[in-house]
Amino acid sequence: MRLPQEIIRDKRDGRALSEADIAGFIGGLTAERVTEGQAAAFAMAVFFRGLALDERLALTRAMRDSGTVLEWDLPGPILDKHSTGGVGDTVSLSLGPLVAACGGFVPMISGRGLGHTGGTLDKLASIPGYDVTPGLDRFRAVVRETGCAIIGQTAELAPADRRLYAIRDVTGTVESLDLITASILSKKLAAGLGGLVMDVKAGSGAFMARDEDARALATSIVTVANAAGLPTRALLTDMDAPLASAAGNAVEVAYAVDYLTGRAREPRFHAVTMALCAEMLVLGRLATDRADAEARLQAALDTGAAAEIFGRMVSALGGPSDFPEASERHLPRAPVVRPVAAEHAGTVEAVDTRAVGLAVIGLGGGRTRPQDDIDPRVGFSGLVRPGDRLGAGDPLGTVHAADAAAAERAAVALRAAYRIGETVPAAREAVIERVG
Template sequence: MRLPQEIIRDKRDGRALAPEDIAGFIAGLTAGQVTEGQAAAFAMAVFFRGLSLDERVALTRAMTRSGTVLAWDLPGPILDKHSTGGVGDTVSLVLAPLVAACGGIVPMIAGRGLGHTGGTLDKLASIPGYDGAPGLDRFRAVVRDTGCAIIGQTADLAPADRRLYAIRDVTGTVESLDLITASILAKKLAAGLDGLVMDVKAGSGAFMTGREDARALAESIVTVANAAGLRTRAVVTDMDAPLASAAGNAVEVHYAVDYLNGRVREPRFHAVTLALGAEMLVLGGLAATVDAAEACLLQALESGAAREHFTRMVAALGGPADLADAPERHLPRAPVIRAVTAGTAGTVESVETRAVGLAVIGLGGGRARPEDAIDPRVGFSHLARPGDRLGSGDVLAMVHAVDAAAADRAEMALRAAYRIGEALPAPREAVLERLG
């Protein structure tokens, strides 16, 4: 293998990297022969210089092959969904059991929070006893028995990505289209999927804030995935406001349980969930059309079948068997829960969604450094949405905090993130575009 610094220099100076150079660098990263500083320099060089399609495919394949690649022998298509990240995006928790209830097999490899966005694995960690890092044998058994399992990357699956993922989070390289593409697909290819549906966010709470940038990322993922042998479709969805009215870890799990129980059906969250699930079912050959797929998903929700798959998955991975019956009994609760009220009457014209995500981190619900611990109790619930009409003193959100001082800071941040006036915001669809 060439010296890591020579590979970094080539990319820094805009030269294309040969597949063997990329493979050697990633092998060195996996083995610990490439230092954290060299990995950070490589990520920054890629961020500024970019990768060609051939380089993206080579990086994706190298990270996939850095560990075990699963193979399944189960009676159903192996399907998954991945989101590029947002605020209040707890779709994965309900989508995996929903698709499983319709005949799909969903071995979902989820990530931790990245930048200002929440991570599915961090949310699941708020469930007492839930094992988000089981061995591969247990992972296989849970998927076989329940039809779905949501876990984090194990030591066996794409270990190079796990190292690079943590470095990207703290080096300002999260938004790199090339690194996002390779990171997502390495995990998915390692999971042995038959089909993948990508949820690419666009808006103030997304890494790709502009719709054109989001489309470019969606096209990159679809192109690289198919070139690497994984059938993939992408859906561009709106992240100009928190997707759910909850942002945090335990509060989002509670929201997901309420959704599966039929207690909440917020239109944007519901629309995105159905759109992604429908694409998964069509991709897996479980429905002939999107309309037929959505009908299956709705039946799984209304019949309680999706809730049953969720309950079995949680219990099989060590969580409480009655979580869906009594989430308040099991999910941790913040010591301070306070209403943030509107100072003046008016309409919510817009929300700076990234600021809401950063406020969750400020409460302790996310990481500023890879080694930071997360407090699962904190966050926001009952978030007002664009277009909501509020009277003076009406609830803008509920803040969940460790103490009064933290609640004060979060309240200030939340007020700054909301714009309240008299204008009605222009309607914006939750599902913006489908590709693939």
């Protein structure tokens, strides 16, 4: 391979990289011949200069081929969903069991928190005993036995992406359309999927805040995935406010359990979850159309089949055997839990959703360095939404914190993230549009 610095120089100066250059650089990254500094420089060069479609496809394939590519022999379609990330986006925990309850198999390879967004892996790690990085044999067995398993990248699956993912998180290169596309699809291609549905977020809490940027990312992912042989569809969904009324790790797991068991089902979260699941069922030919799919999914919720599968998955991966029924007893609790009062009456006009995510990180619920530990107990619950009417002193939400000082700092940050006035904001659909 050419010297890594020469490849970086070419991309820095806007020249196209060959497939051999990209494969060599990613091979060097996997074998640790490419340093962390060189990987960071490469990510920054790509961030500013971008990749053409053939470069993007080459990067995706090279990252996929940096490790094992799974093959499955199961009596149903192998399906998955991926979100570009947001705040309060705990859909994966509900979606996997729902699709499995309808006959699909969902081997979901998820990531840790990235930037201001929460990570599915960090949420699951708040469940005592849950093994987020099992070996491939155990992963295969759990998918076969329960219909779904949500885990992190193992050493065998797309190891180049795992290394680059951590570097992007702390070098300001998270938002690159090219790197997001390659990161997502390398993992999904390595998982041996037969179909993928993308949840591409748009709004103040998304990496792509503008609809047109989110649409460009969705188009990129759908185009590259289909070119790589993976049938893929995408939905643009709203992230102008936290999707769930909870943001954190353990608090979002509790929210997902409440959703699956029927204790609480908020309309916007339900709409996004059902839309994504329905696309998966149609893509996997488990339903004739989206209406048929939604009827099957609602039955899986109403009968408790999806909640049962979630419980079996948690138990099979080392968690408590009675988790859905007794999640409050098993999940860690923050020592300080208090409401955050609105300072004056009015209507919630807007939410700086990214600021809410950063407030969770400030509580200790996210990372500023790859090696940072996460406090699974902290976050927010009961968050109000745009359009909600509040009186002076009514809660914007409830903060879960490690101590009183952290709770007060988070309360200040949460108040600053909400704009309260007298204008009722225009309603925005939870599902904005479909791509592909």
